[in-house]
Amino acid sequence: MTKIPTGIADCWILEPKVFGDERGFFLESWNSKTFESLGLGAVMVQDNHSRSKQFTLRGLHYQAGAAAQDKLVWVTSGEVFDVVVDLRTSSPSFGKWEGIHLTEANARRVWVPKGCAHGFLVLSDVVDFQYKCTAFYSPAHERCLRWDDADLAIAWPLPTGVRPLVSQKDAQGDSFARCDKFS
Numbered sequence: 001m002t003k004i005p006t007g008i009a010d011c012w013i014l015e016p017k018v019f020g021d022e023r024g025f026f027l028e029s030w031n032s033k034t035f036e037s038l039g040l041g042a043v044m045v046q047d048n049h050s051r052s053k054q055f056t057l058r059g060l061h062y063q064a065g066a067a068a069q070d071k072l073v074w075v076t077s078g079e080v081f082d083v084v085v086d087l088r089t090s091s092p093s094f095g096k097w098e099g100i101h102l103t104e105a106n107a108r109r110v111w112v113p114k115g116c117a118h119g120f121l122v123l124s125d126v127v128d129f130q131y132k133c134t135a136f137y138s139p140a141h142e143r144c145l146r147w148d149d150a151d152l153a154i155a156w157p158l159p160t161g162v163r164p165l166v167s168q169k170d171a172q173g174d175s176f177a178r179c180d181k182f183s
Contacts, residue, residue, distance in 0.1 A: 001014050001015065001016050001017065001028075001034055001038065002014070002015040003038050003039075003040075006084070006098045006100065006110075007093060007096060007098045008084050008086050008091075008093045008096060008097075008098045008113075008116065009086065009088075009091045009092055009093045009113075010091075010111075010113040011084050011086075011098060011110065011111060011112060011113055011116060012038075012040070012110070012111040013100060013108050013109070013110055014038070014072075014108065014109040014110070014111060015106075015107070015108055015109075016028060016029065016107055016109070018107050027107055029074070029109075030044070030072070030132065040070075040111055042070050042134045043134060044072070044132040044133065044134060045133065045134060045135065045136055046132070046133045046135075046136055046137065047130070047131070047132050047133075048130065048131050048132075048133065049128065049129070049130050050128075050129045051126065051127070051128050051129075052122045052126070052127055052129065053122065053125065053126055053165070054122050054123070054124060054125050054126070055121070055122060055158065055162055055163075055164050055165055056121070056122045056164065056165045056166075057119065057120070057121045057122075057147055057156065057164035057165065057166050057170070058119055058120055058129075058167075058170065059083065059117065059118055059119015059120060059144070059145075059147060059170065060083065060085055060117035060118060060119035060144065060145040060146070060147055060170075060173065061117060061118055061119060061142070061143070061144055061145075061170075062087065062115075062116065062117040062118065062143050062144075062145070063135065063137075063138055063141040063142055063143065064141050064143050064180045064182075065141050066135075066141070067135050067136070067138035067140075067141035068114040068115060068135065068141075068182070069114060069133045069134050069135040070111070070112065070113055070114050070133070070134040071111075071112040071118060071131050071132065071133050071134075072109055072110075072111055072112075072131060072132045073102070073109065073110050073112060073118065073120075073129070073130070073131040074102060074107070074108065074109040074110070074129075074130055074131070075102040075103055075104055075127055075128065075129055075130075076104060076128045076129075076130055077104050077126070077127060077128040078103070078104060078122065078123075078124035078125070078126055078127030078128060078129075079101065079102070079103040079104070079122075079123040079124040079127065080101070080102050080103075080120040080121060080122055080123060080124075080127055080129060081099055081100075081101060081120060081121045081123060081156065081157050082099065082100045082101070082102045082110055082118075082119075082120045083097055083098070083099050083100075083118070083119050083120065083121075083154055083156075084097065084098050084100075084110065084112050084116050084117070084118055085097045085116060085117040085118075085145060085152060085154075085176075086115070086116050087115055087116060087117055087145070087179065087180070087181045087182055088115035088116070088181070088182045088183070089181050089182065089183055090183055091115070095151075095152075095176065097152055097154050099154070099155065101123075102120075103124075114134075114182070115182035117143075117145040117179075119147060119170075121156050121157065121158070121164060123157065143174070143179065143180050144169060144170055144172070144173035144174065145173050145174060145175075145176060145179045146170075146173035146174060146175055146176075147164070147166065147170060147173065149175050149176045151175070151176045151177060152176050
């Protein structure tokens with residue numbers, strides 16, 4: 001697996017080795033020894049899978065306090081524009097965001113470190129999105145950063161005149177100025 005830096009400190013694009021032929025392909029999506037050798041050793045405690053239709057925008061989500069999670073995210077079918085926002089005040093990339101195209105064809109994964117908000121916009125007709133987490137989901141610690149916060153100015157690749165499909169909870173997310181941060 002190849003580890004590629006992003007503009008967010010400790011956030012990585014990971015490219016697995018894909019072995020393909022006329023029958024299809026094989027890749028190793030998780031191996032704790034491989035991730036440990038990459039400096040990303042973690043105990044994953046929860047796997048999640050979401051399916052969403054085109055122009056659905058999920059996020060920007062994170063968990064605060066003791067329930068903060070590292071996440072490993074990827075697409076198994078379709079395409080998304082994946083976004084990570086750094087909420088760690090001590091980070092050199094605090095307040096910055098990074099957008100990464102994840103597709104079933106490129107097989108890339110993104111390592112989202114604790115202290116970062118995460119979300120994605122579905123670009124294909126349908127997407128199957130998967131992620132592993134280092135902490136269990138905790139409703140009491142769940143937080144949402146507004147996807148369209150003017151201070152962040154995330155350049156979501158939406159066609160002109162198209163509004164994303166956003167849950168009521170996500171539409172009421174906190175602004176960057178007011179959201180919980182990490183030290």
